Structures are given as C-alpha cells and as structure tokens.
Amino acid sequence: MTETKKQEWNSNLAFMMAMIGSAVGLGNIWRFPNVLYSHGGGSFMIPYIVSLFLLGISFVLVEYAVGFKFKKSIARVMYSIKDKLEPVAWFILLVVFLITTYYVCVVGWDFIYIILSFTKAWGANPDLYFSNNVLHATDSMSGLFTIVPNVLISVFIIWFIAWMIIKRDLNDGIGKVSQILLPLLCLIVVGIVAFSLTLPGASIGYTQIFTPDWSALLNLDVWLAAFGQIVFSLSLGMAIAMTYASYLPEGSKLVDNAVIVAFSNSGFEVFNSIGIFSILGFMTATSGIPFNELVTEGTGLAFVVFPQVFNTMGSVAYILGPLFFICILFAGITSVIALLEGVCYSISEKFLIERKKTATVVCIVGFLISCIFATGAGSTILGIFDAYLNNFALLLAVLLECLIFGWIYKFDDLIETLNNNSKLQVGKTWKVTIKYILPICIAGLWIQGVYSTVS
Ligand code: PFF
Numbered sequence: 001m002t003e004t005k006k007q008e009w010n011s012n013l014a015f016m017m018a019m020i021g022s023a024v025g026l027g028n029i030w031r032f033p034n035v036l037y038s039h040g041g042g043s044f045m046i047p048y049i050v051s052l053f054l055l056g057i058s059f060v061l062v063e064y065a066v067g068f069k070f071k072k073s074i075a076r077v078m079y080s081i082k083d084k085l086e087p088v089a090w091f092i093l094l095v096v097f098l099i100t101t102y103y104v105c106v107v108g109w110d111f112i113y114i115i116l117s118f119t120k121a122w123g124a125n126p127d128l129y130f131s132n133n134v135l136h137a138t139d140s141m142s143g144l145f146t147i148v149p150n151v152l153i154s155v156f157i158i159w160f161i162a163w164m165i166i167k168r169d170l171n172d173g174i175g176k177v178s179q180i181l182l183p184l185l186c187l188i189v190v191g192i193v194a195f196s197l198t199l200p201g202a203s204i205g206y207t208q209i210f211t212p213d214w215s216a217l218l219n220l221d222v223w224l225a226a227f228g229q230i231v232f233s234l235s236l237g238m239a240i241a242m243t244y245a246s247y248l249p250e251g252s253k254l255v256d257n258a259v260i261v262a263f264s265n266s267g268f269e270v271f272n273s274i275g276i277f278s279i280l281g282f283m284t285a286t287s288g289i290p291f292n293e294l295v296t297e298g299t300g301l302a303f304v305v306f307p308q309v310f311n312t313m314g315s316v317a318y319i320l321g322p323l324f325f326i327c328i329l330f331a332g333i334t335s336v337i338a339l340l341e342g343v344c345y346s347i348s349e350k351f352l353i354e355r356k357k358t359a360t361v362v363c364i365v366g367f368l369i370s371c372i373f374a375t376g377a378g379s380t381i382l383g384i385f386d387a388y389l390n391n392f393a394l395l396l397a398v399l400l401e402c403l404i405f406g407w408i409y410k411f412d413d414l415i416e417t418l419n420n421n422s423k424l425q426v427g428k429t430w431k432v433t434i435k436y437i438l439p440i441c442i443a444g445l446w447i448q449g450v451y452s453t454v455s
Contacts, residue, residue, distance in 0.1 A: 016261065
C-alpha cells in the first residue's frame with residue numbers, strides 16, 4: 001500500500017465542532033426524550049450519567065487513541081494490528097454505510113417538512129398526511145415498484161449536499177460546515193427552548209424530566225436503555241472518532257477533547273428535551289391529550305405529533321415549525337458527513353483513489369440504495385434495516401473494537417498516547433473498563449438487542 005496525502009485539521013476548534021456535529025443528530029433530538037420518559041424520567045439520569053462515563057467517554061478515548069496513534073483509516077489500522085483483522089474494518093464500514101443510506105432518507109423526510117411547515121401544508125390530520133404523502137406505505141413488497149417522488153427528490157438533495165461537503169478538502173468541507181451549522185443549531189435550540197418555557201402548560205412537560213421514578217433503577221432494561229442511548233448518541237463504534245482523531249496534529253489534548261465532546265453532546269440532548277417536553281406539555285394543556293400519548297419515538301414525534309402541536313399554535317407556528325425542522329436538518333447533515341468520512345477515507349486509502357472521486361462514487365452508490373426507501377415498501381425496509389443494524393450490527397462493532405484494541409493490541413501504548421499532552425490522565429481504571437467491564441455490558445446489550453429484534 002502506498003501513502004496518500006495526509007490531511008490535518010487546521011485548528012482544534014474545527015476538530016471539536018466536527019466531533020460534536022457528528023454526535024449531535026436525530027438521536028439527540030427525537031430519540032433521547034422518549035428514552036428518558038419511558039425509562040424512569042428524572043431517575044434515568046443516573047444510569048445515563050454512569051453510561052456516559054463508563055461507556056461513552058471510555059470508548060471515545062479508545063477511538064481517539066487508536067486514530068491519533070496510527071494516523072490511518074480504520075481499514076489500515078486493523079490491517080496494521082493483524083492483517084486478518086482487516087475484514088472486521090470493512091464489516092464495520094459496511095454497517096456504517098448502510099446506516100447512512102436510511103439516515104439520509106429520514107433527513108430527507110425532514111427536508112420535506114421544512115417546506116410544509118411554512119404553510120402547515122400537512123393539513124388538519126398530520127398523521128394521515130405522513131402516511132399518505134411521505135411513507136406511501138404498501139402492505140407488500142410489491143410497493144418496491146411504487147416511487148414516492150417527493151421523498152426521492154429530497155433524498156437526492158441530501159445526498160447532493162453531503163457530496164458537496166465530503167468531496168472538498170477536510171477543512172474546507174467538514175471543518176467549515178461544522179463550524180457554521182453547529183453554532184446555528186445551538187442558537188436555534190436555545191431560542192426554541194426559551195420560547196417553549198413561556199407556553200401555557202410547559203411545566204406539565206418539563207417537570208417530567210426532573211420527576212424521578214426510583215424503582216426504575218432496579219430494572220435492568222433501564223440500564224440497557226441508557227447504554228443504548230449513549231452508543232447511538234455518541235455514534236460509538238462507527239469509526240467516526242477514530243477517523244477524525246487521525247487528522248489531529250501532534251500535541252493535541254485527546255482526553256480533554258473527549259470529555260468536552262461527550263459532555264457537549266449529552267448537554268445538548270438534555271437541554272433540547274426541556275424544549276420538547278415543554279411543547280408537549282403545552283399540547284396536553286390545550287388539547288387534553290394525555291402527555292404519555294404524545295411522547296412517541298422518532299419519526300412519529302417529529303412528523304406527526306409536532307405538526308399536530310403546530311396546528312394548535314396559531315401564527316407563531318409559522319416561525320417555530322420551520323426552525324424546529326431546520327434544527328433536525330442541521331443536526332442530520334453534520335452526522336451524515338461524519339458517517340461518510342470514515343467510509344471514504346478507508347476506500348481512498350486502500351485503493352489509492354483521490355478523495356473527490358471516492359466521495360462521488362460512495363455518494364452515487366449511497367443514493368441508489370437510498371432510492372429503495374423512497375418506494376412504497378421503503379418504510380418497511382427502513383424499519384428492518386434500523387432494527388438489525390442498530391440492535392445487532394452496531395453493537396457487535398463496538399464489542400469487536402473493545403476486544404481488538406483491549407486484548408489484541410498493546411493497550412499500554414494507547415494509555416501513553418492519551419496521557420502525552422492532556423491535563424486529564426487515564427490509567428488502570430480505564431484499562432479495566434475497556435478490557436473487562438465494557439465487553440460484558442455490551443455483550444448484555446447485544447443479547448437483549450438480538451432478543452428484541454427476533455421476538
Ligand atoms: N449520533 C448521531 C445521532 O444521534 O443521530 C448520528 C448517528 C447515530 C447516526 C446512530 C447513525 C446511527 F445509527
């Protein structure tokens with residue numbers, strides 16, 4: 001293998017923004033509030049914080065150390081450790097790529113809703129609108145031959161935006177875009193949360209976050225849910241942190257960076273939930289719909305419940321609606337480019353293809369796969385992809401990385417790499433966590449994931 005031209009972040013800020021952008025995504029905006037609410041409310045914060053340290057920060061540190069030490073893509077890192085391990089890297093990259101194909105589709109749906117929200121064009125029954133005009137779901141696989149044109153166009157637009165960013169030089173593309181979109185996203189979220197707190201009934205919602213159900217702590221599912229949320233939200237196991245850290249210049253403070261990124265991501269999702277819950281509290285107060293019926297997961301929350309809320313809101317919804325959907329778009333795009341970067345990096349390094357060409361091929365193939373989700377059978381296939389890739393393949397990726405870097409690679413080298421320039425230091429506790437505690441926890445989560453997918 002010959003060397004390709006090495007890229008490097010032009011500032012620590014660019015790296016941090018790209019890292020936080022990769023983590024903050026759909027999972028923070030619509031997955032977290034539901035997970036929190038259905039797993040003990042306020043008391044969920046305890047397993048969540050434990051998971052943040054035990055799994056989140058600990059695992060991000062592994063990816064940082066490996067990326068920074070090797071300064072290579074995951075495919076070459078695995079090859080360098082043991083040539084037989086290279087297929088593991090390609091398995092992980094395939095999972096990441098497939099996740100991206102449907103993640104883009106959901107961001108595409110959001111794009112449609114940005115446009116609809118300016119006129120509340122989803123009409124009086126957003127549930128029906130979503131089923132008929134976006135999902136267009138058919139009961140059988142014959143729906144594969146029914147194209148949903150608006151979804152197809154929006155999916156194309158998102159892939160096109162991703163391609164425009166990815167094909168550029170690292171700092172000009174991902175670096176610059178993250179430094180623009182992330183501050184904008186935070187600004188909009190602060191505005192939405194501040195406004196939502198002034199709504200009548202807001203307290204019905206936000207108090208849920210601070211009302212603990214202590215008995216939930218004795219429930220294993222609650223702990224597994226916290227672990228699952230950290231894996232999803234911090235994009236663990238997807239080689240993103242490893243890829244981004246490999247572009248860091250010498251002297252970077254890895255441990256300090258990892259802690260800031262992990263706290264920013266969690267801070268974002270907790271803060272954002274205050275807004276989401278307050279808005280849902282308003283809906284309960286004005287429409288009488290019980291709060292627990294409103295806290296649905298994922299697409300139901302964003303594309304059905306929120307349009308319903310905007311319908312009850314009057315003219316302010318013409319501002320709040322577009323801002324809400326723009327938030328999801330910004331968060332989604334910074335995650336999509338992060339997912340793609342690791343894939344493109346490995347391909348261009350392995351096959352010595354220049355960045356622009358690799359990005360073009362990857363985005364074209366990605367778009368073609370995403371077309372499946374723009375058909376009448378799309379939502380069914382998307383559900384299958386999501387269940388298997390998230391509950392099964394992604395956790396397997398995290399587990400494999402723990403085992404490979406914890407047991408096969410010389411782990412003490414990673415400790416030295418991390419401690420070199422950072423104020424915060426890691427040691428024995430981290431080693432025990434990665435080698436013993438995490439594999440056991442992830443294996444538990446994996447078995448539960450397989451069980452829930454199969455049953
Ligand atoms: N961490 C991002 C999110 O929470 O949306 C990105 C992401 C997570 C993408 C998990 C894909 C995925 F399966």
